[in-house]
Amino acid sequence: MSINPAGASHEAREVSRLDAFSDGVFAIAITLLILTIQVPDPLTTRAHTLGAALAQRWPTYVAYVVSFVFVLIMWINHRHMFRYLARTSHTLLLLNGLLLMCVTIMPFPTALLAEYMLLPDARVAALIYTGMFTVIAGAFNSLWWYLSRHSQLLAKGVDTGFTGSITRRFAVGPALYLTAFGLAFMSVWASLGLTIGLSVYFALPHRIVPTEPAA
Amino acid sequence: MSINPAGASHEAREVSRLDAFSDGVFAIAITLLILTIQVPDPLTTRAHTLGAALAQRWPTYVAYVVSFVFVLIMWINHRHMFRYLARTSHTLLLLNGLLLMCVTIMPFPTALLAEYMLLPDARVAALIYTGMFTVIAGAFNSLWWYLSRHSQLLAKGVDTGFTGSITRRFAVGPALYLTAFGLAFMSVWASLGLTIGLSVYFALPHRIVPTEPAA
Amino acid sequence: MSINPAGASHEAREVSRLDAFSDGVFAIAITLLILTIQVPDPLTTRAHTLGAALAQRWPTYVAYVVSFVFVLIMWINHRHMFRYLARTSHTLLLLNGLLLMCVTIMPFPTALLAEYMLLPDARVAALIYTGMFTVIAGAFNSLWWYLSRHSQLLAKGVDTGFTGSITRRFAVGPALYLTAFGLAFMSVWASLGLTIGLSVYFALPHRIVPTEPAA
Amino acid sequence: MSINPAGASHEAREVSRLDAFSDGVFAIAITLLILTIQVPDPLTTRAHTLGAALAQRWPTYVAYVVSFVFVLIMWINHRHMFRYLARTSHTLLLLNGLLLMCVTIMPFPTALLAEYMLLPDARVAALIYTGMFTVIAGAFNSLWWYLSRHSQLLAKGVDTGFTGSITRRFAVGPALYLTAFGLAFMSVWASLGLTIGLSVYFALPHRIVPTEPAA
Numbered sequence: 001m002s003i004n005p006a007g008a009s010h011e012a013r014e015v016s017r018l019d020a021f022s023d024g025v026f027a028i029a030i031t032l033l034i035l036t037i038q039v040p041d042p043l044t045t046r047a048h049t050l051g052a053a054l055a056q057r058w059p060t061y062v063a064y065v066v067s068f069v070f071v072l073i074m075w076i077n078h079r080h081m082f083r084y085l086a087r088t089s090h091t092l093l094l095l096n097g098l099l100l101m102c103v104t105i106m107p108f109p110t111a112l113l114a115e116y117m118l119l120p121d122a123r124v125a126a127l128i129y130t131g132m133f134t135v136i137a138g139a140f141n142s143l144w145w146y147l148s149r150h151s152q153l154l155a156k157g158v159d160t161g162f163t164g165s166i167t168r169r170f171a172v173g174p175a176l177y178l179t180a181f182g183l184a185f186m187s188v189w190a191s192l193g194l195t196i197g198l199s200v201y202f203a204l205p206h207r208i209v210p211t212e213p214a215a
Numbered sequence: 216m217s218i219n220p221a222g223a224s225h226e227a228r229e230v231s232r233l234d235a236f237s238d239g240v241f242a243i244a245i246t247l248l249i250l251t252i253q254v255p256d257p258l259t260t261r262a263h264t265l266g267a268a269l270a271q272r273w274p275t276y277v278a279y280v281v282s283f284v285f286v287l288i289m290w291i292n293h294r295h296m297f298r299y300l301a302r303t304s305h306t307l308l309l310l311n312g313l314l315l316m317c318v319t320i321m322p323f324p325t326a327l328l329a330e331y332m333l334l335p336d337a338r339v340a341a342l343i344y345t346g347m348f349t350v351i352a353g354a355f356n357s358l359w360w361y362l363s364r365h366s367q368l369l370a371k372g373v374d375t376g377f378t379g380s381i382t383r384r385f386a387v388g389p390a391l392y393l394t395a396f397g398l399a400f401m402s403v404w405a406s407l408g409l410t411i412g413l414s415v416y417f418a419l420p421h422r423i424v425p426t427e428p429a430a
Numbered sequence: 431m432s433i434n435p436a437g438a439s440h441e442a443r444e445v446s447r448l449d450a451f452s453d454g455v456f457a458i459a460i461t462l463l464i465l466t467i468q469v470p471d472p473l474t475t476r477a478h479t480l481g482a483a484l485a486q487r488w489p490t491y492v493a494y495v496v497s498f499v500f501v502l503i504m505w506i507n508h509r510h511m512f513r514y515l516a517r518t519s520h521t522l523l524l525l526n527g528l529l530l531m532c533v534t535i536m537p538f539p540t541a542l543l544a545e546y547m548l549l550p551d552a553r554v555a556a557l558i559y560t561g562m563f564t565v566i567a568g569a570f571n572s573l574w575w576y577l578s579r580h581s582q583l584l585a586k587g588v589d590t591g592f593t594g595s596i597t598r599r600f601a602v603g604p605a606l607y608l609t610a611f612g613l614a615f616m617s618v619w620a621s622l623g624l625t626i627g628l629s630v631y632f633a634l635p636h637r638i639v640p641t642e643p644a645a
Numbered sequence: 646m647s648i649n650p651a652g653a654s655h656e657a658r659e660v661s662r663l664d665a666f667s668d669g670v671f672a673i674a675i676t677l678l679i680l681t682i683q684v685p686d687p688l689t690t691r692a693h694t695l696g697a698a699l700a701q702r703w704p705t706y707v708a709y710v711v712s713f714v715f716v717l718i719m720w721i722n723h724r725h726m727f728r729y730l731a732r733t734s735h736t737l738l739l740l741n742g743l744l745l746m747c748v749t750i751m752p753f754p755t756a757l758l759a760e761y762m763l764l765p766d767a768r769v770a771a772l773i774y775t776g777m778f779t780v781i782a783g784a785f786n787s788l789w790w791y792l793s794r795h796s797q798l799l800a801k802g803v804d805t806g807f808t809g810s811i812t813r814r815f816a817v818g819p820a821l822y823l824t825a826f827g828l829a830f831m832s833v834w835a836s837l838g839l840t841i842g843l844s845v846y847f848a849l850p851h852r853i854v855p856t857e858p859a860a
Contacts, residue, residue: 028246031459032458232724239454336695449661449662460745472764480766
């Protein structure tokens with residue numbers, strides 16, 4: 001970080017710390033997901049082999065991978081959204097903090113789904129899991145909505161086409177995850193299938209190349 | 216980080232690493248809070264449904280959100296306080312380390328409150344919880360007090376009005392949290408209510424716009 | 431991070447956030463490995479002394495050190511690979527994310543091996559452990575393969591000799607770890623011995639000094 | 646991070662990532678120490694009050710604070726040692742990785758000491774605890790010893806007086822911690838007392854102001 005001792009670059013420095021803090025929270029939340037996957041207790045696996053005990057826990061691995069990909073996509077989008085950020089505001093920090101709070105919660109619904117996916121209470125776990133995705137997508141859109149309406153926070157010369165194309169792309173997220181949430185009332189498996197499909201879909205490269213700002 | 220190979224920017228680099236370390240500790244402490252929220256054991260939830268088991272744990276979610284918002288505000292303030300920092304001193308590092316130590320402790324009183332809020336020992340948990348808020352607010356003020364008295368650590372041209380306005384704003388924190396601590400002796404709920412109210416209050420945008428340093 | 435408010439440096443900033451996120455995930459994954467090493471329960475160690483109880487757990491320390499060195503080498507290589515990265519692409523982010531996912535999984539096979547190395551199920555644990563090394567080395571090569579085929583992402587002037595020498599060096603990794611994986615079917619100890627040997631080998635300094643890019 | 650697209654600054658970037666990774670590991674290791682402090686189980690605290698149960702665990706808090714201060718001092722020294730680092734080498738990365746490995750292990754001896762300080766096995770725990778301090782101080786000195794003998798890694802113009810004064814200051818660390826380790830064979834309390842005293846001593850500001858490099 002190149003700090004202008006005269007304080008002229010304090011805005012850049014504040015953006016930089018916002019990036020660093022956000023990256024840190026994303027990195028930790030995504031890494032803590034692994035705590036979902038526990039080693040089987042040797043005392044309880046004696047009856048069957050370790051291989052069988054591990055195979056039985058497949059919902060854990062599915063939940064882990066789906067959550068990891070989701071948080072990764074959120075980080076990629078966050079990075080994309082903040083690429084032209086040039087200064088911050090208190091409201092931006094709060095909305096970003098709200099998004100980060102939702103992201104840090106992810107290990108909980110992930111572990112919940114992993115534990116209950118094959119039990120009678122699977123519906124409750126799936127509702128909380130897909131509900132969390134919906135909330136995060138919503139928090140993400142709030143942050144973007146705020147940012148696109150406060151273009152003074154963006155670098156000069158950023159084309160409004162940039163913000164427009166992103167708005168359309170992001171807006172569908174909450175609606176789609178809400179559909180997965182609703183589906184869970186009817187079929188847990190259909191709901192989780194849609195959630196997995198959405199992760200794959202959002203992970204694929206998109207054609208929306210944001211307009212480069214005029215230099 | 217742009218490093219001047221001639222060593223001229225080593226001060227900037229040290230400030231940069233102080234920022235990075237502090238951001239890292241804040242980010243990890245805030246993310247570890249989620250470990251407070253545990254998945255109910257399927258063996259013990261058989262008697263009632265998962266939904267009921269999760270609903271019963273509402274104090275956990277309250278404690279989580281209040282602590283998250285508190286650490287987030289502390290990070291925002293830390294960032295605000297350090298925005299004009301241009302060099303470091305050993306005492307600054309120690310006082311900052313003391314603040315970080317208090318922040319990393321937060322997952323403990325949070326889990327304590329979550330576990331005991333509805334039990335007969337709630338008062339002890341509330342005293343430790345609000346006491347920790349008071350100590351952190353105090354450590355924060357010590358750091359700021361030191362910084363405002365060593366303006367040679369700040370970038371040149373920072374108006375003394377900047378430090379004055381922040382001092383007044385920060386000074387009320389410890390007193391208010393101390394009140395919440397004292398209240399806990401009389402009423403646990405009043406104490407926690409005040410703590411939540413303070414989080415909301417400090418999270419709201421404030422009019423105190425620090426005087427920009429003369430460029 | 432020096433951010434050009436006109437947005438000209440947004441590419442540098444995106445590379446910077448990619449570095450920061452990757453470094454964060456590596457740093458957290460490597461630090462979480464310590465959770466493998468648990469303190470013996472005083473109630474169960476009463477029969478023998480603490481010293482004996484700790485000595486008995488030697489597979490834990492071996493698994494910890496081998497995994498730590500492996501992740502450290504992966505980080506050193508990642509850093510080496512990205513040293514001339516000048517811009518990013520969506521595919522790069524995905525392949526990097528895949529690598530990071532594999533790295534964050536490491537605490538699981540490490541704990542698995544530590545727990546089962548001396549039990550009858552050691553083979554399953556060793557297969558998963560060495561299999562994970564193979565997958566990570568493979569993910570690493572996919573990322574490098576993509577990068578070496580998209581030289582527009584690298585800084586101008588990077589000699590193709592640079593990418594060629596790295597390709598040869600990295601390519602042997604997956605084959606060697608696959609050998610360790612295969613060995614586990616015959617002998618768990620030979621497989622783990624080879625894995626440890628590979629860690630030492632890759633940790634040693636190599637003569638492959640990449641050609642410096644023309645300035 | 647200001648990245649010269651022509652690759653000229655790749656050395657600065659590699660130093661920057663070394664800083665970032667090291668800061669990340671220090672920050673996570675220091676924050677994971679809090680996992681040492683566990684919330685008492687309500688079922689087992691029913692016999693006495695929560696306050697008594699928490700007071701009984703005072704060794705946990707002592708071990709936490711001593712370890713936190715130690716890791717903090719190590720980070721301050723690391724930062725001090727690397728302040729003039731201008732480029733890296735493979736050996737530097739390995740020695741630094743060795744130091745980081747020792748630092749990430751800290752949560753284990755800390756939890757061990759916290760659990761066994763008041764039990765008959767306290768000596769074993771104290772030996773491992775003070776032994777770990779000695780090893781970390783030794784790893785730190787190895788890194789510094791290497792760095793002071795490879796001045797081509799430092800920024801140009803760094804006075805040799807700088808490296809000399811640091812060498813003398815750092816060299817006493819391992820000897821003093823080794824004394825604490827030896828003391829543990831005779832008296833656990835004397836050993837821990839010396840360890841605490843050393844933390845306080847090293848935390849205090851020192852007069853050794855390194856010679857600023859000629860600009």
